[in-house]
Structures are given as C-alpha cells and as structure tokens.
Amino acid sequence: AEEILEFDNVFLAIGEKPDLSFISSEEGIELTPWGTIAVDDETLVTSNPKVFSGGDCVTGPATFIDAAGAGRKAARSINLMLEGKDFTLDRANELSRKSDLIGDKDLAYPSPLKPMPELEVADRISNFNEVELGYSEEDIIEQAKRCIHCGGCSECRLCEAACEPDAIAHDLKDWIEEISVGAIVVATGFELMPLSAMPEYGGGRFPNVINALQFERILCASGPTAGEVRRPSDGKVPKKVAFVHCAGSRDPEHGVAYCSRVCCMYLIKQAMLYKHAVQDGEAYLFYIDIRSNGKRYEEFYARTMEEEHATFIRGKVSRLYEHDGVVTVFAEDTLTGQPIKMDADLVVAAPAMLPSKGAQELASKLRLATDEYGWVSEAHPKLRAIETLTAGIFVAGVTQFPKDITDAVSQASGAAGKVLVLFSKETLEREPLIAEVDADICTGCGVCEEICPYDAPKVDPVKKIAKINEALCEGCGACAAACPSQAVKHRNYTRTQLFAMIEEATRDY
Ligand SMILES: Cc1cc2nc3c(=O)[nH]c(=O)nc-3n(C[C@H](O)[C@H](O)[C@H](O)COP(=O)(O)OP(=O)(O)OC[C@H]3O[C@@H](n4cnc5c(N)ncnc54)[C@H](O)[C@@H]3O)c2cc1C
Ligand code: SF4
Ligand code: SF4
Known part of the structure; x- marks a missing residue:
C-alpha cells in the first residue's frame, strides 16, 4: 500500500473454520473436504450412528437461526432414537413454519423479491469493486411492503430493557384467575357473518371480494399496506370499488332478518376515505335504503355524494363473479328498474353483525336470556335497557344488539353507573314478587x-x-x-x- 491512514478503531472480519481437533479417528466421524462434519441432512446423524451434529461445524459460517433449527432437529432425532423408534422416517419438512405465520397473510399480495442489481461482468475485471450494487431507496421502500408483519419475536428482550415503566414482562404466562365480584357487565360484542356463508358473493373464494373489517384495516395507516389502498390479489391500487350494503342483513331467507344498523354509515365513511386515498378512483355503493339516523349522519352522507362524488345505486347486489382479477357485480337499480352489470377492481361487503363466538355459552353460564339470534335480552326494552333479568348482571354495547360506538359507549357508561349505584348501598332492595x-x-x-x-x-x-x-x-x-x-x-x-x-x-x- 502506498498510503498510510489513521483510524481510532480497527475491526478485523476474519474467516472462520470449525476447530474439530477434539475428534479422533476412533470416533468414526467423517469430515467433508471443507473440514466440516459430514451429516445426513434430514436427521443430522454423523457417520457414527450415535453422534449427531449441527450448526456452523456442519454448515460452515451461517446464522444463529440455522444453528438453533439444527439443534432442534438433532434433538428430535436423538429423542426418537432413545424411544427406540426409526428416526429416519418422515423427517422432510418437519420444521417448516409456514403455517405458523400470524401476520396479515390475507392482505399480503404475492410479489417476488427483486433481484439484487449487480455490476456487469465486463466491469468486474481487474478491480475489486463491489459486485452487488444494493437497492435504491425506492426499491427498499417497495420491498419492505412485502413484509406481512408476522411479528415473530426473537426473544432478544431489548424491549424489556428499553421500557422505562417496566411494562413488559417476557416470563408472564397465561393463567386462570377466579375472582369474586359484586356485578358483571357483559360486553362481548360481535363478529361479522363470514363471506363463506354467502355463496352468491363467492363464498369467500374471490380474493378481491373482502369484508368491511378487512377494508378498514387496508385504510388504516398502521395496517398491512400502511394506509395505501391496494387490493389483495396483486397489490394494485383499485380504481373502481363497489360497496355492498346489507350482505346477509335484512334477508331472513339467506341471513338474518334484522338491520345491522351501523354498516350504512361505516360504508359511507369507507367510501369517503377511499376517495381521499385514491383521488381518481370511483366508489359505487349498492344499498336497499340508507339508514343515517344519527347526529349529523345525514349531512355526512350528503357530503360523500356531493363533494366526494361517490355514486349511490339503490338496489341489492344479487351476485358477484371474479375472473382474471375483475369482479363483476350483478344488481338491479330499483329506482329505474334496470338490471346492472358492472366490473369492479375490488368489492367491499358489509356482512351482518352476529353475536360473538362463545357469547351463547357465556349467557347460559350467567343464566341470561337471549333472543333467537343470540343477542342478550335486556330486562325491559325501554325502561331497563341496561339491566338483564339476572340481578347484578348488566349488558353494554353490541352484545345486546348492533349499535355504533357512540351508542355502545353511552350504554357502557350507563352500565358503569348502575354498578356504582348497586355498590353504594348498604343493603340490596329486591322486588317483592318472588x-x-x-x-x-x-x-x-x-x-x-x-x-x-x-x-x-x-x-x-x-x-x-x-x-x-x-x-x-x-x-x-x-x-x-x-x-x-x-x-x-x-x-x-x-x-x-x-x-x-x-x-x-x-x-x-
Ligand atoms: C367494518 C366496521 C367499521 C365500523 N366503523 C365504525 C365507525 O366508524 N364508527 C362507529 O361509531 N362504529 C363503527 N363500527 C361499529 C363499532 O365497531 C361497534 O359499535 C363497536 O365495536 C362496539 O363495541 P363493543 O364493545 O360493544 O363490541 P366489540 O368492539 O366487538 O368488543 C367486544 C370485545 O369483547 C371480547 N370478547 C368477546 N367474547 C368474549 C368473552 N367470552 N370473554 C372475554 N372477552 C370477550 C372481544 O374480543 C372484543 O374485544 C364499525 C363496525 C365495523 C364492522
Ligand atoms: S345499516 Fe344499512 S347496510 Fe347495514 S343492514 Fe341496515 S340498511 Fe343494510
Ligand atoms: S313439591 Fe316442593 S320440592 Fe317439589 S316442586 Fe313443589 S315446592 Fe319444589
């Protein structure tokens, strides 16, 4: 070298090779030509049938995850061997963790990893320039969007150290605690009727027919697409979105007879948010009639029509088909009497709200009456709408019947007030009719x-x-x-x- 440079610190990135000096020829453990231990790939058994090996001494320098995976595989082989079983059987793919992903798989769109840009072969001759050129900033942002946030914790516990109020405890385990209480407020909410129960809308088979909760996540800044509206099948920005009201609601033959009360307004909200996100996009809302009976709801509906130019079509969607990424919507415009056939890039359905799973079991345990759909019955529809027929048990939110957040919060506040009244008395008063x-x-x-x-x-x-x-x-x-x-x-x-x-x-x- 012709230059002398001064540095404060020097880090040497030295090569690694396994130190296998402890293995003698008597152990009968064969090595590879690269000086690593030779093993069977699936069982990790060495040429000595009682010795197993894994990690860098087998693969050469690799990652901690590879080493931990090999440790698990070898441990399983040893366990099977000690149980007297054939540890070579059915071992392929046993450590595949694909099915364990807990990320937003449904909303992730398939897109292959962009190949790393490389220096042309001719430009590599007679120099030591970096061959892999790295991604551009734009590419990095685009590639990062492939992440489905599977949230696999590596147990590094850095969060524990960083959290000043000590709110994170990694050693916590689930436990069941029995506590005595003086009152219970049942607020187990709702779930949506699954699209699989609606064969006329594809029964959940069409990737670009989603439910409104999924669309809510897509619109959300902390959602899987960071608030960018992209459709599930290919990640493209949908330019034409159809919103289907009353999917399963107000339909006693195929779903439930009642109106789910909140979907008209949240679909209008979603149409407005969609138009804000995709300004050249078109929003079509297919409705039976719009239920906008809350404070300023009607004005919000009018604004979505007049200022955001969302198109409202009075007519229930009868069928949906998807082919080659295009969803065809069949409906009838009940104002003009004309049948409608429209192609859309994405369809968002507002399924009927149903009592949450397990609500019926809980109601039986608490001896609460429910209606024919499973909503918890109040003691009196007008005068005791927060109490149940069981003393000391109250009901709040959608678990009683579909309602929006304003109504759910009001009812919950009322229930809390009832509990406080109950607790503030020295003695309990009961109805004499017993x-x-x-x-x-x-x-x-x-x-x-x-x-x-x-x-x-x-x-x-x-x-x-x-x-x-x-x-x-x-x-x-x-x-x-x-x-x-x-x-x-x-x-x-x-x-x-x-x-x-x-x-x-x-x-x-
Ligand atoms: C797509 C969509 C968009 C919406 N947008 C709006 C909006 O913009 N504005 C608005 O006002 N409303 C909106 N709503 C309505 C709103 O979601 C409801 O009003 C609200 O969630 C009702 O709250 P809740 O507490 O009664 O029920 P939930 O929100 O369903 O909460 C019930 C909770 O109880 C838990 N639970 C269930 N069973 C048990 C059990 N056995 N033991 C313990 N816990 C249990 C559940 O996990 C859940 O966390 C929307 C609804 C949908 C579907
Ligand atoms: S609130 Fe609107 S979309 Fe929902 S069931 Fe009632 S009428 Fe249909
Ligand atoms: S006879 Fe007595 S025990 Fe039998 S049902 Fe009547 S009150 Fe109850």
Whole structure:
C-alpha cells in the first residue's frame, strides 16, 4: 500500500473454520473436504450412528437461526432414537413454519423479491469493486411492503430493557384467575357473518371480494399496506370499488332478518376515505335504503355524494363473479328498474353483525336470556335497557344488539353507573314478587330445583322441604308452574288472586 491512514478503531472480519481437533479417528466421524462434519441432512446423524451434529461445524459460517433449527432437529432425532423408534422416517419438512405465520397473510399480495442489481461482468475485471450494487431507496421502500408483519419475536428482550415503566414482562404466562365480584357487565360484542356463508358473493373464494373489517384495516395507516389502498390479489391500487350494503342483513331467507344498523354509515365513511386515498378512483355503493339516523349522519352522507362524488345505486347486489382479477357485480337499480352489470377492481361487503363466538355459552353460564339470534335480552326494552333479568348482571354495547360506538359507549357508561349505584348501598332492595313454598304441601320432589334458571330453590335433605333463596329468586314463575303439588306460589300472585283478576277482567258488563 502506498498510503498510510489513521483510524481510532480497527475491526478485523476474519474467516472462520470449525476447530474439530477434539475428534479422533476412533470416533468414526467423517469430515467433508471443507473440514466440516459430514451429516445426513434430514436427521443430522454423523457417520457414527450415535453422534449427531449441527450448526456452523456442519454448515460452515451461517446464522444463529440455522444453528438453533439444527439443534432442534438433532434433538428430535436423538429423542426418537432413545424411544427406540426409526428416526429416519418422515423427517422432510418437519420444521417448516409456514403455517405458523400470524401476520396479515390475507392482505399480503404475492410479489417476488427483486433481484439484487449487480455490476456487469465486463466491469468486474481487474478491480475489486463491489459486485452487488444494493437497492435504491425506492426499491427498499417497495420491498419492505412485502413484509406481512408476522411479528415473530426473537426473544432478544431489548424491549424489556428499553421500557422505562417496566411494562413488559417476557416470563408472564397465561393463567386462570377466579375472582369474586359484586356485578358483571357483559360486553362481548360481535363478529361479522363470514363471506363463506354467502355463496352468491363467492363464498369467500374471490380474493378481491373482502369484508368491511378487512377494508378498514387496508385504510388504516398502521395496517398491512400502511394506509395505501391496494387490493389483495396483486397489490394494485383499485380504481373502481363497489360497496355492498346489507350482505346477509335484512334477508331472513339467506341471513338474518334484522338491520345491522351501523354498516350504512361505516360504508359511507369507507367510501369517503377511499376517495381521499385514491383521488381518481370511483366508489359505487349498492344499498336497499340508507339508514343515517344519527347526529349529523345525514349531512355526512350528503357530503360523500356531493363533494366526494361517490355514486349511490339503490338496489341489492344479487351476485358477484371474479375472473382474471375483475369482479363483476350483478344488481338491479330499483329506482329505474334496470338490471346492472358492472366490473369492479375490488368489492367491499358489509356482512351482518352476529353475536360473538362463545357469547351463547357465556349467557347460559350467567343464566341470561337471549333472543333467537343470540343477542342478550335486556330486562325491559325501554325502561331497563341496561339491566338483564339476572340481578347484578348488566349488558353494554353490541352484545345486546348492533349499535355504533357512540351508542355502545353511552350504554357502557350507563352500565358503569348502575354498578356504582348497586355498590353504594348498604343493603340490596329486591322486588317483592318472588316465589315462596308452602311447607305443609311440599313433598320435596325437587322439580323446582331442576327447573329454576336462577338456582333459587333448594330442597332440605333432612326435612325434605324446598326453600327459596330470596336473594336469587327473580320471580320468573317457572317453579310455580312446574310444582306437581302446587306448593309454590308467588307473593301477591296467588292462584286465588290470579283467578279473581281473570274473572274480573272477563266479566260480561
Ligand atoms: C367494518 C366496521 C367499521 C365500523 N366503523 C365504525 C365507525 O366508524 N364508527 C362507529 O361509531 N362504529 C363503527 N363500527 C361499529 C363499532 O365497531 C361497534 O359499535 C363497536 O365495536 C362496539 O363495541 P363493543 O364493545 O360493544 O363490541 P366489540 O368492539 O366487538 O368488543 C367486544 C370485545 O369483547 C371480547 N370478547 C368477546 N367474547 C368474549 C368473552 N367470552 N370473554 C372475554 N372477552 C370477550 C372481544 O374480543 C372484543 O374485544 C364499525 C363496525 C365495523 C364492522
Ligand atoms: S345499516 Fe344499512 S347496510 Fe347495514 S343492514 Fe341496515 S340498511 Fe343494510
Ligand atoms: S316442586 Fe313443589 S313439591 Fe317439589 S320440592 Fe319444589 S315446592 Fe316442593
């Protein structure tokens, strides 16, 4: 060298080779011509059938992940061998982790890794210039979008060290805790009717027919496409988007009879956000009628039409087909009576809202009544819309019936208030209309015990007489109707009183 340069630090990137001096010829372990240990690729057994090997001493310099994977593979071979099993059988692909990906697979669009730009062969002669030229900044941004954020944690625990309030604890494990509470607010929300239940819309087979929650994620700045509107099949920006209202709602034959209440407005919101993101894009909304019955909702709807130029077509979509990346929408314009056939790049459906999975099981455990769809029933539709028929259990949000965030928050605040009222009292007040047992007539048969949804009656095992727990009894009357001895009556609703009322009400004046 003709130049002398001064540096503060010098790092030597030296080559590596395994130090295998500990292996003698007696062990019968063969080496490769490159001085690494020879193994069977699938089992990692060496030429000595009781010795296994993995990591850099087999592959030469590689990564920590490769070494950890090899350790796992070798451990499995050893385990099988010690169990007396043939460790060579069915070992191919056993460590494939593809199916474990937890990222936004559905929204990731297939695109191959861009090849690394390289120096022309002719330009490499007689110099040591870098052959791999690296990506441009634009390429790097584009390639990074292929990431599906699978979120695999490498357990490096740097986040633990960085978090000042010590909010991260890697050693935490799931546990089940039993706590005693004085009140419960059930707020288990909703899920959307799956597209697979709608064969007329492709049954979930068309990549460019998605549900509104998926589109909500696509529009979101922290979503899989960082807020850029791209369609799932090929990542292209969709220039024509059709929004399908009432997918499964208001359709007793194929879905549910009720209106899901929030989808009209959120589809209008999504159409507006789409037009902001793709200014030359076209938004078409197919609706039966628009339900915009909230504060300023109607004005928002008008603005989306007049300022964003979204097109509203009154008519329910009857069918969707997708071929070669084009989704064909079939509908009827019920204002003009004309059939419509329209090609779109992307279709966003607003599926019916359904009670969340497990809500029915929870309702049974808590002895809550539900309607025929599984929504939790309130004690009274107008006067006790937050309470259930079980004392101390309240309901909030969509678990009672579809509603938007404003209504869900109002109901939740109301439920919290009810709980505070309950807790602020020294003693509990109960309705006086509860069951009581006539001990002289009761035979102790236990029918009331079985029938009561609130576990209020208990038959005394010694006296063989039923007794009602007044704090639990909700006065539903099930035991009174079921008791074969007519031993149960409701306070202030005795048979004599009821018959007197009926007689009076049906008297011929
Ligand atoms: C695509 C879309 C867009 C929307 N956009 C808007 C909008 O712009 N504005 C608006 O006002 N509303 C919007 N909504 C409506 C809004 O999502 C609901 O009003 C809101 O989520 C209702 O809140 P919730 O707490 O009742 O139910 P959820 O949000 O469903 O919350 C229920 C929670 O309970 C959990 N859970 C379920 N079962 C159990 C169980 N057994 N044990 C413990 N936890 C359980 C669930 O995991 C969930 O976290 C939109 C809805 C959709 C589908
Ligand atoms: S809110 Fe609108 S889109 Fe949703 S079910 Fe009702 S009418 Fe249909
Ligand atoms: S059903 Fe009637 S008779 Fe039988 S235990 Fe209950 S109260 Fe007594």
